[in-house]
Amino acid sequence: MIALMLAQAPDPNSLAGLTGLAMKAIFVENILLAFFLGMCSYLAVSKRVDTALGLGAAVIFVLTITVPVNWVIYNFILREGALSWLGMPDTDLTYLGLIFYIAVIAAMVQIVEMAIDKYSQTLYAALGIFLPLIAVNCAILGASLFMQERDYSLAQSTVFGFSSGIGWALAIISMAAIRQKLRTANVPASLRGLGITFIVTGLIAMAFMTFSGIQIK
Protein backbone atom coordinates (compact mmCIF):
# COMPACT_ATOMS: atom_id res chain seq x y z
CA MET A 1 0.00 0.00 0.00
CA ILE A 2 2.88 2.34 0.79
CA ALA A 3 4.48 1.59 -2.55
CA LEU A 4 1.21 2.43 -4.27
CA MET A 5 1.03 5.75 -2.46
CA LEU A 6 4.61 6.56 -3.41
CA ALA A 7 3.97 5.78 -7.05
CA GLN A 8 1.05 8.20 -7.19
CA ALA A 9 2.50 10.92 -4.99
CA PRO A 10 2.93 14.35 -6.58
CA ASP A 11 6.18 16.31 -6.26
CA PRO A 12 6.49 16.77 -2.46
CA ASN A 13 7.42 20.45 -2.78
CA SER A 14 4.52 21.39 -5.08
CA LEU A 15 1.38 22.93 -3.63
CA ALA A 16 -0.46 19.62 -3.88
CA GLY A 17 2.36 17.77 -2.14
CA LEU A 18 2.48 20.30 0.68
CA THR A 19 -1.30 20.23 1.13
CA GLY A 20 -1.14 16.46 1.32
CA LEU A 21 1.60 16.68 3.95
CA ALA A 22 -0.45 19.17 5.95
CA MET A 23 -3.58 16.97 5.86
CA LYS A 24 -1.51 13.96 6.87
CA ALA A 25 0.09 15.81 9.79
CA ILE A 26 -3.22 17.19 11.04
CA PHE A 27 -5.53 14.20 10.67
CA VAL A 28 -3.89 10.93 9.67
CA GLU A 29 -0.66 11.07 11.63
CA ASN A 30 -1.77 13.48 14.32
CA ILE A 31 1.28 14.11 16.45
CA LEU A 32 -0.67 13.55 19.67
CA LEU A 33 -3.17 10.87 18.73
CA ALA A 34 -0.90 8.70 16.58
CA PHE A 35 2.57 9.42 18.01
CA PHE A 36 1.60 10.22 21.61
CA LEU A 37 3.74 13.36 21.70
CA GLY A 38 2.95 16.20 24.06
CA MET A 39 0.82 14.02 26.32
CA CYS A 40 1.93 15.60 29.59
CA SER A 41 0.74 19.12 28.89
CA TYR A 42 -2.25 17.67 27.03
CA LEU A 43 -3.38 15.85 30.18
CA ALA A 44 -2.57 18.73 32.51
CA VAL A 45 -4.08 21.65 30.58
CA SER A 46 -7.16 20.07 28.97
CA LYS A 47 -9.55 20.83 31.81
CA ARG A 48 -10.97 24.07 30.36
CA VAL A 49 -11.55 25.13 26.77
CA ASP A 50 -10.13 28.66 27.07
CA THR A 51 -6.79 27.54 28.54
CA ALA A 52 -6.64 24.74 25.97
CA LEU A 53 -7.12 27.34 23.22
CA GLY A 54 -4.27 29.42 24.65
CA LEU A 55 -1.86 26.50 24.89
CA GLY A 56 -2.88 25.25 21.45
CA ALA A 57 -2.15 28.63 19.88
CA ALA A 58 1.21 28.82 21.65
CA VAL A 59 2.18 25.34 20.41
CA ILE A 60 1.24 26.21 16.80
CA PHE A 61 3.29 29.37 17.07
CA VAL A 62 6.41 27.77 18.53
CA LEU A 63 6.28 24.71 16.22
CA THR A 64 6.00 26.89 13.10
CA ILE A 65 9.15 28.73 14.16
CA THR A 66 11.33 25.99 15.65
CA VAL A 67 11.00 23.31 12.97
CA PRO A 68 12.35 25.52 10.12
CA VAL A 69 15.03 26.99 12.42
CA ASN A 70 16.18 23.52 13.38
CA TRP A 71 16.09 22.58 9.68
CA VAL A 72 18.55 25.39 8.96
CA ILE A 73 20.78 24.27 11.85
CA TYR A 74 20.67 20.63 10.78
CA ASN A 75 21.38 21.31 7.11
CA PHE A 76 24.01 24.03 7.48
CA ILE A 77 25.83 22.99 10.67
CA LEU A 78 25.17 19.46 11.87
CA ARG A 79 24.67 17.23 8.85
CA GLU A 80 27.56 15.23 7.42
CA GLY A 81 29.37 17.55 5.01
CA ALA A 82 27.17 20.50 6.00
CA LEU A 83 30.14 22.53 7.13
CA SER A 84 31.73 22.54 3.66
CA TRP A 85 30.92 26.25 3.44
CA LEU A 86 33.45 26.67 6.25
CA GLY A 87 35.97 24.50 4.43
CA MET A 88 35.38 21.43 6.64
CA PRO A 89 33.59 18.94 4.36
CA ASP A 90 34.41 15.88 6.48
CA THR A 91 32.85 17.02 9.75
CA ASP A 92 29.75 15.18 10.94
CA LEU A 93 28.14 16.78 13.96
CA THR A 94 24.84 14.85 13.81
CA TYR A 95 25.44 13.49 17.32
CA LEU A 96 25.08 17.03 18.68
CA GLY A 97 21.59 17.29 17.22
CA LEU A 98 19.68 16.65 20.41
CA ILE A 99 21.52 19.28 22.45
CA PHE A 100 21.25 21.81 19.63
CA TYR A 101 17.53 21.27 19.12
CA ILE A 102 16.66 21.54 22.78
CA ALA A 103 18.79 24.68 23.10
CA VAL A 104 17.14 26.21 20.03
CA ILE A 105 13.70 25.39 21.41
CA ALA A 106 14.44 26.84 24.84
CA ALA A 107 15.98 29.95 23.30
CA MET A 108 13.18 30.41 20.76
CA VAL A 109 10.55 30.07 23.47
CA GLN A 110 12.34 32.74 25.49
CA ILE A 111 12.68 35.08 22.48
CA VAL A 112 9.06 34.58 21.43
CA GLU A 113 7.96 35.30 24.98
CA MET A 114 9.96 38.54 25.11
CA ALA A 115 8.78 39.63 21.67
CA ILE A 116 5.14 39.03 22.50
CA ASP A 117 5.59 40.83 25.81
CA LYS A 118 6.96 43.88 23.99
CA TYR A 119 4.59 44.11 21.04
CA SER A 120 1.26 42.69 22.11
CA GLN A 121 0.13 42.81 25.70
CA THR A 122 -3.19 41.13 24.95
CA LEU A 123 -1.50 38.17 23.27
CA TYR A 124 1.01 38.00 26.12
CA ALA A 125 -1.77 37.91 28.66
CA ALA A 126 -3.32 35.00 26.76
CA LEU A 127 -0.19 32.97 25.94
CA GLY A 128 2.34 34.19 28.50
CA ILE A 129 1.97 31.53 31.17
CA PHE A 130 1.98 28.68 28.63
CA LEU A 131 5.18 29.53 26.82
CA PRO A 132 7.64 28.24 29.48
CA LEU A 133 5.68 24.96 29.60
CA ILE A 134 6.28 24.47 25.92
CA ALA A 135 10.07 24.25 26.17
CA VAL A 136 9.73 20.73 27.55
CA ASN A 137 6.74 19.68 25.45
CA CYS A 138 7.79 16.55 23.57
CA ALA A 139 5.66 17.50 20.56
CA ILE A 140 8.00 20.39 19.83
CA LEU A 141 11.20 18.35 20.05
CA GLY A 142 9.51 15.41 18.33
CA ALA A 143 8.56 17.48 15.29
CA SER A 144 12.18 18.58 14.88
CA LEU A 145 13.38 14.99 15.20
CA PHE A 146 10.84 13.78 12.62
CA MET A 147 12.04 16.58 10.32
CA GLN A 148 15.57 15.19 10.59
CA GLU A 149 14.54 11.53 10.29
CA ARG A 150 12.27 12.06 7.27
CA ASP A 151 14.67 14.44 5.54
CA TYR A 152 12.16 17.18 4.78
CA SER A 153 12.95 20.23 2.65
CA LEU A 154 12.65 23.74 4.11
CA ALA A 155 9.14 24.24 2.68
CA GLN A 156 8.06 20.83 3.91
CA SER A 157 9.40 21.39 7.41
CA THR A 158 7.61 24.74 7.71
CA VAL A 159 4.33 23.17 6.61
CA PHE A 160 4.96 20.14 8.81
CA GLY A 161 5.67 22.30 11.87
CA PHE A 162 2.58 24.44 11.33
CA SER A 163 0.18 21.59 10.64
CA SER A 164 1.51 19.41 13.47
CA GLY A 165 0.72 22.34 15.74
CA ILE A 166 -2.80 22.59 14.28
CA GLY A 167 -3.31 18.86 14.82
CA TRP A 168 -2.12 19.05 18.42
CA ALA A 169 -4.30 22.10 19.12
CA LEU A 170 -7.31 20.38 17.56
CA ALA A 171 -6.86 17.37 19.82
CA ILE A 172 -6.41 19.34 23.06
CA ILE A 173 -9.34 21.67 22.34
CA SER A 174 -11.74 18.83 21.57
CA MET A 175 -10.55 17.01 24.69
CA ALA A 176 -11.11 20.10 26.83
CA ALA A 177 -14.63 20.47 25.46
CA ILE A 178 -15.37 16.83 26.31
CA ARG A 179 -13.89 17.14 29.79
CA GLN A 180 -16.03 20.18 30.52
CA LYS A 181 -19.10 18.08 29.74
CA LEU A 182 -17.72 15.13 31.69
CA ARG A 183 -17.72 17.13 34.90
CA THR A 184 -21.44 16.52 35.25
CA ALA A 185 -21.20 12.82 34.38
CA ASN A 186 -21.22 10.05 36.95
CA VAL A 187 -17.81 8.45 36.43
CA PRO A 188 -16.62 5.64 38.79
CA ALA A 189 -14.44 7.18 41.51
CA SER A 190 -11.10 5.64 40.61
CA LEU A 191 -11.64 6.16 36.88
CA ARG A 192 -12.05 9.92 37.33
CA GLY A 193 -9.40 12.24 35.97
CA LEU A 194 -6.57 10.38 34.29
CA GLY A 195 -8.35 7.10 33.57
CA ILE A 196 -11.42 8.48 31.83
CA THR A 197 -9.25 11.01 29.97
CA PHE A 198 -7.23 8.16 28.49
CA ILE A 199 -10.30 6.25 27.45
CA VAL A 200 -11.85 9.33 25.83
CA THR A 201 -8.54 10.05 24.08
CA GLY A 202 -8.59 6.49 22.76
CA LEU A 203 -12.04 7.09 21.31
CA ILE A 204 -10.93 10.40 19.73
CA ALA A 205 -7.88 8.63 18.28
CA MET A 206 -10.18 5.98 16.82
CA ALA A 207 -12.30 8.72 15.23
CA PHE A 208 -9.20 10.30 13.72
CA MET A 209 -8.17 6.96 12.23
CA THR A 210 -11.11 7.14 9.87
CA PHE A 211 -9.17 9.79 7.96
CA SER A 212 -6.41 7.34 7.17
CA GLY A 213 -7.74 6.26 3.78
CA ILE A 214 -7.97 9.78 2.40
CA GLN A 215 -5.44 10.95 -0.16
CA ILE A 216 -5.01 14.44 -1.57
CA LYS A 217 -4.10 14.49 -5.22
Next chain:
Amino acid sequence: MTATVDSPAVAQPKPKKPLFGKKEKRAVLDPLWDHNPIALQVLGICSALAVTVKLGPTLAMCAAVIFVLCASNVVVSLLRRMIPSNIRIIVMLTVISSLVTVVSLVLNAFMYDISKQLSVFIALIVTNCIVLGRAEAFAMANGPWRSFLDGLGNAVGYAWILIAVAIVREVGGSGKLLDMQIIPAAWYSTGVQDPGYINNGLMLLAPGAFLLLGILVWVQRGISGYTEEN
Protein backbone atom coordinates in the same frame (compact mmCIF):
# COMPACT_ATOMS: atom_id res chain seq x y z
CA MET B 1 23.25 29.12 54.36
CA THR B 2 26.97 29.95 54.81
CA ALA B 3 26.35 30.85 58.43
CA THR B 4 25.01 27.41 59.26
CA VAL B 5 27.85 25.69 57.42
CA ASP B 6 30.43 27.66 59.39
CA SER B 7 28.73 27.14 62.75
CA PRO B 8 30.45 24.64 65.08
CA ALA B 9 27.31 22.54 65.48
CA VAL B 10 27.53 21.32 61.91
CA ALA B 11 31.32 21.11 61.89
CA GLN B 12 31.17 18.16 64.34
CA PRO B 13 31.48 14.73 62.72
CA LYS B 14 28.08 13.65 61.47
CA PRO B 15 26.48 10.49 62.82
CA LYS B 16 27.02 7.76 60.31
CA LYS B 17 24.00 7.28 58.06
CA PRO B 18 22.96 3.75 57.26
CA LEU B 19 23.63 2.82 53.65
CA PHE B 20 20.19 1.37 53.22
CA GLY B 21 17.92 2.73 55.96
CA LYS B 22 14.23 3.43 56.06
CA LYS B 23 14.43 6.58 53.92
CA GLU B 24 16.45 4.83 51.24
CA LYS B 25 13.97 1.99 51.18
CA ARG B 26 11.11 4.45 50.77
CA ALA B 27 12.93 6.23 47.93
CA VAL B 28 12.98 2.96 45.98
CA LEU B 29 9.66 1.40 46.92
CA ASP B 30 7.31 4.41 46.97
CA PRO B 31 7.39 5.08 43.21
CA LEU B 32 6.68 1.43 42.42
CA TRP B 33 3.11 1.56 43.64
CA ASP B 34 2.04 4.37 46.01
CA HIS B 35 3.51 7.23 43.98
CA ASN B 36 3.79 5.56 40.62
CA PRO B 37 5.05 8.17 38.13
CA ILE B 38 2.64 7.12 35.37
CA ALA B 39 -0.50 6.10 37.21
CA LEU B 40 -0.54 8.73 39.94
CA GLN B 41 1.80 11.57 39.12
CA VAL B 42 0.88 11.54 35.40
CA LEU B 43 4.46 12.00 34.28
CA GLY B 44 6.34 10.56 31.33
CA ILE B 45 3.37 9.35 29.36
CA CYS B 46 4.63 10.95 26.18
CA SER B 47 6.96 8.12 25.36
CA ALA B 48 5.16 5.45 27.35
CA LEU B 49 2.63 4.51 24.71
CA ALA B 50 4.41 4.78 21.41
CA VAL B 51 6.97 2.07 22.10
CA THR B 52 4.68 -0.58 23.57
CA VAL B 53 3.48 -2.34 20.41
CA LYS B 54 6.01 -5.13 20.98
CA LEU B 55 7.82 -6.27 24.10
CA GLY B 56 11.35 -6.28 22.62
CA PRO B 57 11.67 -2.56 21.88
CA THR B 58 9.82 -1.81 25.13
CA LEU B 59 12.51 -3.62 27.14
CA ALA B 60 15.21 -1.60 25.34
CA MET B 61 13.29 1.60 26.04
CA CYS B 62 12.91 0.70 29.74
CA ALA B 63 16.62 -0.06 30.06
CA ALA B 64 17.41 3.29 28.44
CA VAL B 65 15.10 5.16 30.80
CA ILE B 66 16.50 3.34 33.86
CA PHE B 67 20.03 4.27 32.85
CA VAL B 68 19.23 7.90 32.00
CA LEU B 69 17.13 8.51 35.10
CA CYS B 70 19.66 7.02 37.55
CA ALA B 71 22.62 8.70 35.89
CA SER B 72 20.97 12.10 35.55
CA ASN B 73 19.82 12.02 39.18
CA VAL B 74 23.36 11.21 40.35
CA VAL B 75 25.01 13.86 38.15
CA VAL B 76 22.50 16.57 39.05
CA SER B 77 22.81 15.66 42.72
CA LEU B 78 26.60 15.91 42.58
CA LEU B 79 26.36 19.30 40.87
CA ARG B 80 23.50 20.61 43.00
CA ARG B 81 25.57 23.04 45.07
CA MET B 82 27.24 24.46 41.95
CA ILE B 83 24.14 25.09 39.83
CA PRO B 84 22.79 28.65 40.11
CA SER B 85 19.07 28.28 40.60
CA ASN B 86 18.00 30.60 37.78
CA ILE B 87 19.71 28.55 35.06
CA ARG B 88 19.11 25.13 36.61
CA ILE B 89 16.62 23.98 33.96
CA ILE B 90 19.14 24.56 31.16
CA VAL B 91 21.88 22.77 33.12
CA MET B 92 19.61 19.79 33.81
CA LEU B 93 18.49 19.62 30.18
CA THR B 94 22.13 19.66 29.05
CA VAL B 95 23.01 16.84 31.45
CA ILE B 96 20.00 14.81 30.35
CA SER B 97 20.47 15.35 26.63
CA SER B 98 24.15 14.37 26.86
CA LEU B 99 23.16 11.12 28.60
CA VAL B 100 20.42 10.44 26.05
CA THR B 101 22.88 11.04 23.20
CA VAL B 102 25.16 8.40 24.75
CA VAL B 103 22.28 5.91 24.99
CA SER B 104 21.13 6.53 21.46
CA LEU B 105 24.64 6.12 20.03
CA VAL B 106 25.12 2.87 21.98
CA LEU B 107 21.80 1.54 20.67
CA ASN B 108 22.73 2.56 17.14
CA ALA B 109 26.03 0.74 17.42
CA PHE B 110 24.93 -2.51 19.07
CA MET B 111 21.17 -2.90 18.51
CA TYR B 112 20.54 -1.23 15.17
CA ASP B 113 17.19 -2.93 14.44
CA ILE B 114 15.71 -1.98 17.78
CA SER B 115 16.99 1.58 17.52
CA LYS B 116 15.30 1.85 14.10
CA GLN B 117 12.02 0.63 15.60
CA LEU B 118 12.22 3.08 18.49
CA SER B 119 13.04 5.87 15.98
CA VAL B 120 12.73 9.26 17.64
CA PHE B 121 11.46 7.97 20.96
CA ILE B 122 14.88 7.30 22.48
CA ALA B 123 15.81 10.91 21.73
CA LEU B 124 12.53 12.02 23.27
CA ILE B 125 13.63 10.71 26.69
CA VAL B 126 15.12 14.24 26.92
CA THR B 127 11.66 15.70 27.31
CA ASN B 128 10.32 12.81 29.39
CA CYS B 129 8.85 14.67 32.33
CA ILE B 130 9.90 11.99 34.82
CA VAL B 131 13.60 12.65 34.21
CA LEU B 132 13.40 16.42 34.55
CA GLY B 133 10.82 16.12 37.30
CA ARG B 134 12.98 13.87 39.50
CA ALA B 135 16.07 16.01 38.87
CA GLU B 136 14.15 19.10 39.93
CA ALA B 137 12.15 17.64 42.80
CA PHE B 138 14.58 15.14 44.32
CA ALA B 139 18.16 15.31 43.05
CA MET B 140 18.48 19.07 43.66
CA ALA B 141 17.81 18.49 47.36
CA ASN B 142 19.38 15.12 48.18
CA GLY B 143 22.73 13.36 48.11
CA PRO B 144 23.91 11.19 45.21
CA TRP B 145 23.21 7.75 46.77
CA ARG B 146 19.65 8.58 47.72
CA SER B 147 19.09 10.29 44.36
CA PHE B 148 20.33 7.16 42.63
CA LEU B 149 17.83 5.04 44.55
CA ASP B 150 15.04 7.50 43.82
CA GLY B 151 15.93 7.42 40.12
CA LEU B 152 15.97 3.62 40.17
CA GLY B 153 12.61 3.42 41.92
CA ASN B 154 10.91 5.84 39.56
CA ALA B 155 12.41 4.27 36.46
CA VAL B 156 11.28 0.79 37.54
CA GLY B 157 7.84 2.16 38.44
CA TYR B 158 7.66 3.52 34.90
CA ALA B 159 9.08 0.34 33.39
CA TRP B 160 6.63 -2.13 34.91
CA ILE B 161 3.62 -0.24 33.55
CA LEU B 162 5.21 -0.10 30.10
CA ILE B 163 6.02 -3.80 30.21
CA ALA B 164 2.50 -4.70 31.33
CA VAL B 165 0.98 -2.67 28.49
CA ALA B 166 3.45 -4.13 25.98
CA ILE B 167 2.69 -7.73 27.00
CA VAL B 168 -1.05 -7.23 26.55
CA ARG B 169 -0.58 -5.41 23.25
CA GLU B 170 1.79 -7.94 21.73
CA VAL B 171 -0.10 -11.06 22.87
CA GLY B 172 -3.49 -9.57 22.03
CA GLY B 173 -2.49 -7.90 18.80
CA SER B 174 -0.24 -10.45 17.16
CA GLY B 175 -0.48 -13.58 19.32
CA LYS B 176 3.24 -13.45 20.00
CA LEU B 177 5.54 -12.53 22.85
CA LEU B 178 9.11 -11.47 22.08
CA ASP B 179 8.39 -12.77 18.56
CA MET B 180 7.54 -16.29 19.81
CA GLN B 181 4.06 -17.65 19.09
CA ILE B 182 2.10 -17.73 22.38
CA ILE B 183 -1.43 -18.29 21.13
CA PRO B 184 -1.51 -21.84 19.70
CA ALA B 185 -1.56 -21.83 15.91
CA ALA B 186 -4.42 -24.35 16.04
CA TRP B 187 -6.77 -21.66 17.34
CA TYR B 188 -6.55 -19.67 14.13
CA SER B 189 -8.66 -20.26 11.06
CA THR B 190 -6.84 -22.45 8.53
CA GLY B 191 -9.38 -22.24 5.75
CA VAL B 192 -10.50 -25.82 6.39
CA GLN B 193 -11.37 -25.48 10.06
CA ASP B 194 -12.33 -22.30 11.81
CA PRO B 195 -11.90 -22.48 15.60
CA GLY B 196 -12.86 -18.79 15.72
CA TYR B 197 -9.81 -17.06 17.18
CA ILE B 198 -8.50 -13.89 15.52
CA ASN B 199 -5.97 -11.35 16.70
CA ASN B 200 -7.33 -8.07 18.00
CA GLY B 201 -5.92 -5.56 15.53
CA LEU B 202 -6.97 -2.62 17.72
CA MET B 203 -4.18 -3.51 20.15
CA LEU B 204 -1.55 -2.64 17.56
CA LEU B 205 -3.02 0.79 16.89
CA ALA B 206 -2.79 3.99 18.89
CA PRO B 207 -6.36 3.89 20.31
CA GLY B 208 -5.71 0.44 21.77
CA ALA B 209 -2.79 1.83 23.75
CA PHE B 210 -4.89 4.67 25.13
CA LEU B 211 -7.73 2.36 26.14
CA LEU B 212 -5.39 -0.16 27.77
CA LEU B 213 -3.52 2.47 29.76
CA GLY B 214 -6.85 3.95 30.84
CA ILE B 215 -7.97 0.56 32.13
CA LEU B 216 -4.61 -0.08 33.81
CA VAL B 217 -4.78 3.27 35.60
CA TRP B 218 -8.33 2.42 36.68
CA VAL B 219 -7.24 -0.90 38.16
CA GLN B 220 -4.17 0.60 39.85
CA ARG B 221 -6.21 3.43 41.39
CA GLY B 222 -9.02 1.10 42.33
CA ILE B 223 -6.59 -1.00 44.38
CA SER B 224 -4.52 1.85 45.81
CA GLY B 225 -7.65 3.88 46.58
CA TYR B 226 -6.45 7.11 44.95
CA THR B 227 -9.08 9.40 43.41
CA GLU B 228 -9.09 12.86 41.83
CA GLU B 229 -11.62 15.41 40.66
CA ASN B 230 -12.82 15.27 37.08
